[in-house]
Amino acid sequence: MTDILSLLAERLPPSALREVEPRYLEEPRGRWMGQGAALVLPATTAEVAETIKACAETGTPVIPYGGGTGLVGGQLSESGPAPVILSLERMRAVREMDAQAGTMTVEAGAILADIHAAAEAEGWIFPLTLASQGSARIGGLLATNAGGVNVIRYGNARDLCLGIEAVLPDGTVMNTLSPLRKNNTGYDLRHLLIGAEGTLGVITAATLRLFPKPEATGAALMVVPHAEAALGLLRMAQARIGEGVSAFEIISRTGLDFLNEVGPEVKQPFDTPPDWMCLVDLGLSGGARPEEALEELFAEAFEAGLVTDGVIAQSEAQRQEFWALRENIPLANRRIGAVASHDISVPVARIPDFIAEAPGKLAEIGEYRTNCFGHLGDGNLHYNVFPMPGRTRADHETERGAIKRAVHDLVHAMGGSVSAEHGIGRFKVDDLERYGDPGKLAAMRAIKAALDPRGIMNPGAVLKS
Amino acid sequence: MTDILSLLAERLPPSALREVEPRYLEEPRGRWMGQGAALVLPATTAEVAETIKACAETGTPVIPYGGGTGLVGGQLSESGPAPVILSLERMRAVREMDAQAGTMTVEAGAILADIHAAAEAEGWIFPLTLASQGSARIGGLLATNAGGVNVIRYGNARDLCLGIEAVLPDGTVMNTLSPLRKNNTGYDLRHLLIGAEGTLGVITAATLRLFPKPEATGAALMVVPHAEAALGLLRMAQARIGEGVSAFEIISRTGLDFLNEVGPEVKQPFDTPPDWMCLVDLGLSGGARPEEALEELFAEAFEAGLVTDGVIAQSEAQRQEFWALRENIPLANRRIGAVASHDISVPVARIPDFIAEAPGKLAEIGEYRTNCFGHLGDGNLHYNVFPMPGRTRADHETERGAIKRAVHDLVHAMGGSVSAEHGIGRFKVDDLERYGDPGKLAAMRAIKAALDPRGIMNPGAVLKS
Known part of the structure; x- marks a missing residue:
């Protein structure tokens, strides 16, 4: 490893090379501990390319590092040769904002909450929304094709990205940044790198789609007698309100009990925690009134026996309280300590x-x-x-x-997926082998070998190294 | 080539093997003539796999063939060894329809208009809409990531597909058919094959996303003084009506003159063909009235100097007349005979x-x-x-x-694309070399070589063979 360190020292400015701090080796649930030979903090795509080239020359593993919020161990390596940790945190500029067309090009290290703010400052929204948005970075969010609460309306991270810039495993820079909605010029390598969890290259920048900000938002918590009724309520909400349904979450009594048991302290809307309730979030335009829409939905659902109780937010503050309840459940979970999470x-x-x-x-x-x-x-x-x-x-x-x-x-x-939104990382490699389509796995291995013949990019993630 | 013919005769039922008819060698504009050693019409995915395996063993080129409506020569080979033409036309079953969730799984040979009808019979729409929908097949539409008139609202073909089944260049069947909206289990090979124009495998089936049918539709033709005003009208329509704008087409005087000159005969809405007009198509729900929305849009746009004249469809029949005008322009173009199309x-x-x-x-x-x-x-x-x-x-x-x-x-x-929706095919291979990002091209070649080392899948399309 001395080789790679001296190569990096030779090719990168001193500001880009650091000792590995412990926080880059920890994961959010504190279950595993990674290792790192060096921490590289490039300021430019060219410095990323230099780093990858040096790693390719020496056969050194590289772990692209975003906000470190991943839950499947994609950002840390427990075993094998110690990797270079390549953190994009210094590359967080908004390179371009087209407030007319509703697109922005940002560097991979931009924090999701900052992207939200930049979009809203121009009258748009970037709708990717999840609990870790204060620390998750767009490069990692794309590399893992993050989901979150607004997928029902706006799609996954990949659906919100029009083009990427990435450094491939041989150090080549691929630039497909573009605001175009229609562009059929060759294989869609954007979608190949999105969701590849850093195993086929490092995303360094992305052109994102922005959406009009709904004129009015609203939310309700509705108690349902059972999961079947929750599904009926979902169908009814979609039939009545269509794409205005921005999120539809289900919460079980256990989550509310956990909050009571270990906190964080949040306002519980019902005296007795119900077995099941749904958080229905709306974003409407064209003069429509979310409270009214929710009242009508509740009335019809009550009539149909789909809901038994409910509360509609009377203010944005109350809507935020509802969301705080939902978003604090994972924290309560961590305090209790899961035997297994799925x-x-x-x-x-x-x-x-x-x-x-x-x-x-x-x-x-x-x-x-x-x-x-x-x-x-x-x-x-x-x-x-x-x-x-x-x-x-x-x-x-x-x-x-x-x-x-x-x-x-x-x-x-049941025809489902063992990783809906978190990805495979290192924790689910065996699951992918077990449940994945063999034809798809074979093609994945062939692509990995073709683009990364030395296997330096995030080895051990997604596929066995 | 005797080898491949006897192999195919040995492995396929007689119904799947035919002499090549001329129509498989022609392209819509009649400019090029392809060649073919054999025509294979498989009835099952297993027969597709047998065909590809036989071609892989003998190094025989294969051209996957859909509706034959492509405009860039992706479906015909002029030179090199005569290929096997693999037409999916017998595989057109709807394998599964989930009328609750709004998904359907269809075989690749299903004609787009039949898919429209099947979706509408269950109260949904499949929104991919283009002039050739009476003959284009979904396999080809996905392989070329077709666009059409409703991309502004619903996205391109790839955005409407949740999963695919495909036969890879070694005859392996890859099955990622799935109705799941969230599924992060490995590389997204669906998006790699979509838009690869049959050069990385043959799509044999797809799970499609259906959408709620808008309760009411409407359309208007609006005369704009210049292209800048058309853009202003587009922005105004989107600001007022949001995702309700299903299509926004621009038509120039030349197109109207051509229709007058050579037909097809269509009703022209204005006595003097205007230099520029826009076709604005709406699909609204929740009791909203498209005629009213269009009237208000027209009034505001007129006030702002963005439109000078217009006509709003007073019936579905009149809306269809507007669309006939738009859809017949390509026919008039063919009668005149373009020097070059872009x-x-x-x-x-x-x-x-x-x-x-x-x-x-x-x-x-x-x-x-x-x-x-x-x-x-x-x-x-x-x-x-x-x-x-x-x-x-x-x-x-x-x-x-x-x-x-x-x-x-x-x-x-201008940062644009030389193939927005038609693809590269064979006609634009040099353009891709000239304008494509070199990093992307290198990665494309590496992937092609990895998945199709003998280069049998649609050789000469997309990349130089």
Whole structure:
């Protein structure tokens, strides 16, 4: 590794090369610890290219590093040769903003919340929205094709990106930055790098699609008697309000209990936490009034037996309270400490079946509490399994594998995905091998070998290295 | 080639193997003539796989064939060894329809108009809409990432596809068919094959996204004084009506003159053909009235000097008349016979500049009439160059190269694309080499070599073989 360090020192300005700090080696749940030979903080695409070239010449692994918020270990390497950690954090400029057409080109290190602010300053929104938006960076969000709460309306990260600039594994810069909506000139390598989790190159910049800001927003929490009713409410909301439904989340009683048990302290809207409730978020234009639309939806759903109680936000502050409830559930989860977490999707119509059948599969293994919540509108649930009160994660170490297998087998049997929005990273490589289409896996390996013959780009992520 | 024919005869049922009929060797404008060693008409994905395997074993080129409507020669091979023509026309079943979720899985040979009908029978729409929808097949539409008139609202073909089944160049079947909206399990090979024009494999089936049918539709023809005003009208329409704008087409006087000159006979809405007019098409729900929305748009635009005259369809029949006018322009163009045709896009804001500057570039070469029309809302223009009255296409044979170069150089200088929606095929391979990003081209070649080492899949299309 001395070779690579001296090469980097020779080719990069001193500001771009640092000792690895511990925070680059930790992951959000604190479960694994990575390793790093050097930390590179390039200021330009050319410096990224120099870094990758040096790594390619010496066969040194590189881990592209965004905000470090990934939940599947894509940003840290536990074993094998210590990698160069390539953090894009200094590259966060807005290179271009077209406020007429609604596009912006940003560098990969831009933090999502800053992109939100830059878009809103010009009267637009960039609709990718997720809990970690204060630290997640757009390069990582694209590399993992992040999802979040607004996919139902605006799509995943890949759907919000018109073009990318990237450094390929041999150090070549590929520039497909473009605001064009129609451009059929060759293979769409943008979509190949998006979601490849840094294994085929490093995204250094992206042209993003902005959307008109809805004139009025609104939200409601609606109590549903069971998951089937939640699905009925979703269909009814979409039939009545169409693309105005910006988010449709489901929250289970376990999540509300956890918040009561360990915090963070948030205002609970109902005296008794209901078994299931939905957070329905609207963004409307053209003079339409979200409160009215939600009232009418509630009335019709109540009539149909789909909802039993509800509260409609009377102010933006109250809407934010509803969202705080939703967004704090993952924090409460971490305080409790899950035995196993699952980021899964099934065809939307199968969600009630999944929720009905999964507990039986778990009961064959042991006794647990499950917190099931997430993006019902996209068929994406976070299905997290916790110890019973008085017990801890550590008590169940030996059961984790069986739990994951049981949940993932059920998801797979229902035509679902064992990684809906978090990606494969390192934690799910075996799952991909087990559940992935063999034809697709073979083609993935061939592409990886062709673009990265020395296997330097984030080795061990997505595919076995 | 005897080898491949006997192999195919051995492995396929007799119904799947035929002599090549001339229609498989012709292209819509009648400019080129292809060649074919055999015509294979598989009935199943397994038969497609057998065909590709036989071709891989013998190094025989294969041309996947859809509806034969492509305009860039992707479906015919003029030179080199005669290929097997693999037509998907017998595989046109709807495999699955989820009328609750709004997805359908269809085989690649399904004709677009049949897909429209199948979706509408279940209360949905499949919004991909283009002039050749009566013969274009979904496999080809995806392989070329077709565009059409509704991209402004619903996106390109790739945006309407959730997953594909494909046979890869070694005969492996890759199955990523899925109705899931969130699925981050490995590289997105769906998007790699979509738009690869059959050079990386054959798409055999696809899961498509359906959309709610707008409750009410409406259309207007609005006369604008110049292209800048058309752009202003587009912005105004989008600000007022948002995603309700389903299409926004621009039509030039030349197109209307051509219709008068050579037909097809269509009802012209204005006594004197205006220099420029826009076709604004709306699809609204929630009780909104398109006629009213168009009247208000017209009034505001008239006030602002953006439109000078207009007619709003008073019935669906009249709306269809407006569309017939637009859709018959390409037919009139063919009757006149273009010297050169260009399917280009530029950043939407640059369209007036392009329209202002292109005639000067052409005047340096010769005297022509240009018919500029197309999908203004997406920045996609068809910029076709014709002989003056009394002259013919043949009189300008030697100028074609210079014309194409002049138009494409201008487009490229404006950050545009020399193939917006038609693809590269064989006619634009040199353009891709000239204007494509070198880093992207190198990666494309590496991927092509990795997946198709013998170069059998549609050789000569997209990349030089």
